[in-house]
Amino acid sequence: xxxxxxxxxxxxxxxxxxxxxxxxxxxxxxxxxxxxxxxxxxxxxxxxxxxxxxxxxxxxxxxxxxxxxxxxxxxxxxxxxxxxxxxxxxxxxxxxxxxxxxxxxxxxxxxxx
Amino acid sequence: xxxxxxxxxxxxxxxxxxxxxxxxxxxxxxxxxxxxxxxxxxxxxxxxxxxxxxxxxxxxxxxxxxxxxxxxxxxxxxxxxxxxxxxxxxxxxxxxxxxxxxxxxxxxxxxx
Numbered sequence: 001x002x003x004x005x006x007x008x009x010x011x012x013x014x015x016x017x018x019x020x021x022x023x024x025x026x027x028x029x030x031x032x033x034x035x036x037x038x039x040x041x042x043x044x045x046x047x048x049x050x051x052x053x054x055x056x057x058x059x060x061x062x063x064x065x066x067x068x069x070x071x072x073x074x075x076x077x078x079x080x081x082x083x084x085x086x087x088x089x090x091x092x093x094x095x096x097x098x099x100x101x102x103x104x105x106x107x108x109x110x111x112x113x
Numbered sequence: 114x115x116x117x118x119x120x121x122x123x124x125x126x127x128x129x130x131x132x133x134x135x136x137x138x139x140x141x142x143x144x145x146x147x148x149x150x151x152x153x154x155x156x157x158x159x160x161x162x163x164x165x166x167x168x169x170x171x172x173x174x175x176x177x178x179x180x181x182x183x184x185x186x187x188x189x190x191x192x193x194x195x196x197x198x199x200x201x202x203x204x205x206x207x208x209x210x211x212x213x214x215x216x217x218x219x220x221x222x223x224x225x
Contacts, residue, residue, distance in 0.1 A: 004156075033212070042217035043157070043202070058212070090156050101147070102204075102213060104156030 003027070004105035006091055012111045019078040021108050023091030031094045032074035033058075033102065034066060036087040043090065049074055081112045115140045117205060119216040126193055127224055134188040134219050136203035143205040146179055146186050151200045151218065160201075161188075193223045 007022035025032065033048040035058075045058030047066040055066050063085060067075045074093075078085055088109050092102040118137045126132050136146070144165050149157035163170045163179045163186070170177045176189040190197050200220045204213040 040217070043215040045212055045214075048212060092156070101159040101162065102157075104158070107154070107156050109154075
């Protein structure tokens with residue numbers, strides 16, 4: 001059974017803190033994605049990676065960075081958390097870009113105070 | 114600019130009826146369209162994929178149509194059940210096989 005796991009379901013951080021969100025997939029997928037989901041705005045792509053050490057900006061990369069040192073793991077980093085980064089963060093993976101089904105993790109609800 | 118529109122108002126229907134959800138798009142030429150289901154506090158789950166040269170796709174009680182002339186996809190759930198209550202998202206894939214762009218989703222509420 002396919003599985004995408006995220007390191008935390010809920011996270012509370014202070015403004016200015018460095019925040020790491022981790023995602024692991026066990027399907028040997030090439031591609032991994034980070035989205036944020038906000039009421040009224042839907043799912044928005046932050047970054048994606050199509051190979052180890054490769055990354056591409058999505059629609060809203062500002063204030064975020066990513067790291068993919070191993071195929072199964074994709075990390076989202078908030079260098080200096082701000083209150084407007086309070087959101088639900090969803091990680092996904094797929095076999096290839098575009099066509100293929102994306103498998104999502106359960107999400108991390110981040111609150112920045 | 115490219116736009117994907119799904120009805121922002123929740124759709125309320127009675128158990129046993131057919132639910133029909135709409136996904137409209139503009140300034141887009143998608144090669145594929147996907148539908149996902151999302152339950153509160155959880156990640157989306159893939160349901161169906163339909164290609165631009167397919168008019169209709171079925172899976173059990175689910176049916177998707179794709180009209181590239183109208184720039185519209187319809188998602189039907191027949192014999193709906195309370196367990197079908199969720200938010201349904203459509204997602205488009207561009208002809209360049211790039212990433213998915215998601216609509217904002219429509220909430221479906223099926224009452225017993």
